[in-house]
Amino acid sequence: MLSSIRPSVGRSVLKFLVGAASLAAASSAWAAWPEKPITLVVGYAAGGSVDAVARLVSAPLAERLGQSIVIENVGGAGGSIGATRAAQSAPDGYTFMIGSGSEVAIAWAVNPALKYNGLVDLAPVGLISTSPMVLVGNSKLSVNDLNGLLALAGTKAGGLSLATSGVGTPQHLLLEYVNKKTGANILHVPYRSASSILQDVIGGRVDMSILTLSTALPYISSGQLKAFAVTGREPADALPGVAPLTQNAKLKDDAFDLWFGMLAPKGMDESIIKKMNQELNAVLQDPKVIGDLKKQGMAVAPDTPAEFGAYIKADSAKYQNIIKDAGITVSQ
Structure with a gap:
């Protein structure tokens, strides 16, 4: 009886050890992140509000992370082309997006031809600012x-x-x-x-x-x-x-602030998202960043990934009600 059990036990122990080694290797890799430059996708041309937010936070964020951050402006279709680019990127920790409600919370609900859903295919990292x-x-x-x-x-x-x-x-x-x-x-x-x-x-x-x-x-x-x-x-x-x-x-029932935040392709390791959120929130405590955003008519609004996700869903639900009531659809 014992001899028939030992091979099974041995295989279980081996699987455990292999699994533990894989987890340790992954943990070590994430601990070393970032090891190369990070791309920050902006779905609008340079000079707009979303681009301005990206440029205000990217330099101090790069300094804190110890890696350069490259802003990639992918304009067109009200931010949706850039959002598609971000959503379809590998979730390896080296592509993020600065987005707004238009392409994240609204676009998928008015345009069924889009190849992404902002509530599903983009993972919330952190809210940066809001503006009326x-x-x-x-x-x-x-x-x-x-x-x-x-x-x-x-x-x-x-x-x-x-x-x-x-x-x-x-x-x-x-x-x-x-x-x-x-x-x-x-x-x-x-x-x-x-x-x-x-x-x-x-x-x-x-x-x-x-x-x-x-x-x-x-x-x-x-x-x-x-x-x-x-x-x-x-x-x-x-x-x-x-x-x-x-x-x-x-x-009196609803306010309509614009919002700007950082998102990632779905499937990105939660430890990377957590670390990026922590560093982003640290940047948003910098008096210079706060002042520069205020000059743009914006207020900083740091939060956790979970809080940002709930904020996006609530914002989207508000607009979905309007879209359904008015029967609005667009196509690319």
């Missing part, structure tokens, strides 16, 4: 606040128009939300070029737009644009006299 958007209009509009604007939308001959950078963007979905909740019928005008939007709102060819705070501030300060509302729950420090959307009784 601001509803702006031509300076010659006869009203000065949100309630006046909504009233004007129902009385102006031909109604009011609002430009965004495309169908299915956060700005477009926010407009659909405002129209549904308030009964307004503001016309959506999708643009191909975001740079043309400012020119046309200032020139009066379109009445309004929803812009990032950093983009809008110079034009609000110069009087070329009027600010009607910010999209967070609180007034923005840079626009203390402009009320948030949520102060309107019909729009």
